[in-house]
Amino acid sequence: xxxxxxxxxxxxxxxxxxxxxxxxxxxxxxxxxxxxxxxxxxxxxxxxxxxxxxxxxxxxxxxxxxxxxxxxxxxxxxxxxxxxxxxxxxxxxxxxxxxxxxxxxxxxxxxxxxxxxxxxxxxxxxxxxxxxxxxxxxxxxxxxxxxxxxxxxxxxxxxxxxxxxxxxxxxxxxxxxxxxxxxxxxxxxxxxxxxxxxxxxxxxxxxxxxxxxxxxxxxxxxxxxxxxxxxxxxxxxxxxxxxxxxxxxxxxxxxxxxxxxxxxxxxxxxxxxxxxxxxxxxxxxxxxxxxxxxxxxxxxxxxxxxxx
Amino acid sequence: xxxxxxxxxxxxxxxxxxxxxxxxxxxxxxxxxxxxxxxxxxxxxxxxxxxxxxxxxxxxxxxxxxxxxxxxxxxxxxxxxxxxxxxxxxxxxxxxxxxxxxxxxxxxxxxxxxxxxxxxxxxxxxxxxxxxxxxxxxxxxxxxxxxxxxxxxxxxxxxxxxxxxxxxxxxxxxxxxxxxxxxxxxxxxxxxxxxxxxxxxxxxxxxxxxxxxxxxxxxxxxxxxxxx
Numbered sequence: 080x081x082x083x084x085x086x087x088x089x090x091x092x093x094x095x096x097x098x099x100x101x102x103x104x105x106x107x108x109x110x111x112x113x114x115x116x117x118x119x120x121x122x123x124x125x126x127x128x129x130x131x132x133x134x135x136x137x138x139x140x141x142x143x144x145x146x147x148x149x150x151x152x153x154x155x156x157x158x159x160x161x162x163x164x165x166x167x168x169x170x171x172x173x174x175x176x177x178x179x180x181x182x183x184x185x186x187x188x189x190x191x192x193x194x195x196x197x198x199x200x201x202x203x204x205x206x207x208x209x210x211x212x213x214x215x216x217x218x219x220x221x222x223x224x225x226x227x228x229x230x231x232x233x234x235x236x237x238x239x240x241x242x243x244x245x246x247x248x249x250x251x252x253x254x255x256x257x258x259x260x261x262x263x264x265x266x267x268x269x270x271x272x273x274x275x276x277x278x279x280x281x282x283x284x285x286x287x288x289x290x291x292x293x294x295x296x297x298x299x300x301x302x303x304x305x306x307x308x309x310x311x312x313x314x315x316x317x318x319x320x321x322x323x324x325x326x327x328x329x330x331x332x333x334x335x336x337x338x339x340x341x342x343x344x345x346x347x348x349x350x351x352x353x354x355x356x357x358x359x360x361x362x363x364x365x366x367x368x369x370x371x372x373x374x375x376x377x378x379x380x381x382x383x384x385x386x387x
Numbered sequence: 388x389x390x391x392x393x394x395x396x397x398x399x400x401x402x403x404x405x406x407x408x409x410x411x412x413x414x415x416x417x418x419x420x421x422x423x424x425x426x427x428x429x430x431x432x433x434x435x436x437x438x439x440x441x442x443x444x445x446x447x448x449x450x451x452x453x454x455x456x457x458x459x460x461x462x463x464x465x466x467x468x469x470x471x472x473x474x475x476x477x478x479x480x481x482x483x484x485x486x487x488x489x490x491x492x493x494x495x496x497x498x499x500x501x502x503x504x505x506x507x508x509x510x511x512x513x514x515x516x517x518x519x520x521x522x523x524x525x526x527x528x529x530x531x532x533x534x535x536x537x538x539x540x541x542x543x544x545x546x547x548x549x550x551x552x553x554x555x556x557x558x559x560x561x562x563x564x565x566x567x568x569x570x571x572x573x574x575x576x577x578x579x580x581x582x583x584x585x586x587x588x589x590x591x592x593x594x595x596x597x598x599x600x601x602x603x604x605x606x607x608x609x610x611x612x613x614x615x
Binding site for chain 1: 436
């Protein structure tokens, strides 16, 4: 008895859901240009969501990577004698937390600079005659957390011109990321609101066109949930349709960026999140945001209408 | 069955439509609601299917206080009440069959029940042969019979009709009244607001006259009582 009841209920659900989808899809075609406008607004919004999220998450990732970098570069004073250089090296080695200390002459430094510039690096070859760079020590810490501490101590030693380490670059990157995030949030929020507004207006058109039908539905005792169903589906579909182009864009665009960056391996610190799974995760986020915008828009338009 | 106690209705614009209605209607009764335009007939009827709520007073339908009903429960109240209007309110793009089936579909009846039941009521109102026709291919009387079929298709205990013959010529009106009598004979309560002196005086039933929001007359087998 109970089992057949459950069967009847699930059968009913499936039928009802099918009906809502059929009606919702019909509405999408019926609304023509308004559908195109709202899908377009969702598409624009999600393209920006995708671009900003991709950029911000990657910048964050890079900053974290660099922060984790255990290397401190100690530039040696140009006036230091060879003895000074050797004793500085010994002093650094004795600092707590230091793992290795490697000397890198100014010629080595110039060479690596030239290499890192790729094609444009040839210009720097002019300096081979009179190298303006410093000799340097590359200091590696045991643990990334000690990098900053070591850098500070080294700064106080004699014959040290300056000390650079990942943290500084990381801080700058974090700062840039936070600007990008603020701008992104403002832009995206504005676009999300526009998209929701357009979707709710599109659905309002459907509601007005179907007011007679809805009136009869209410009269014969259809529940509000049942009446809402097709509009919910319409909103959902508008949102999902709007996420197709952005998802394709993100997948293709990210593949392109990834390929072009791995091609130029010499850009040392640029290491983006791997396509798989990052691009797929980004696509999932876009789809969810799109569906959310659609559902929100539909709820907004139907809420007022059903209050009788 | 239906019980109103001291029911008042004042609309938001300040118009007072009902001014203390007390009435009891038993299951299976056939009641005419008569009175001049703007006397409160429509408000009286709208209260019963909870299109409007009373400002004051209580209204029981089948021992349930409708004035206290939650919004969520209203659809279930309406499944027990069939409503018929002067303007038929059919969906023009649906066939006769589909218009009637629509009422069952939206309350999620299983399809196999729908088919049988729709043909049954179309037979009852004499439109079985026109099931595939569209509303604009039917006469006014036929359209009203479709709307009656739709109102009774889920076997409501009460049928409420707001001037069902208002748009119809006299001959057609009798057709509609025959349908109502038949429905009433099967035990359904019928409450019908009307301006038709002829109908009320010919098919004698209980007559409730409303004037200025008050019941001024309530007679079994009464007369229309106004010059039409």
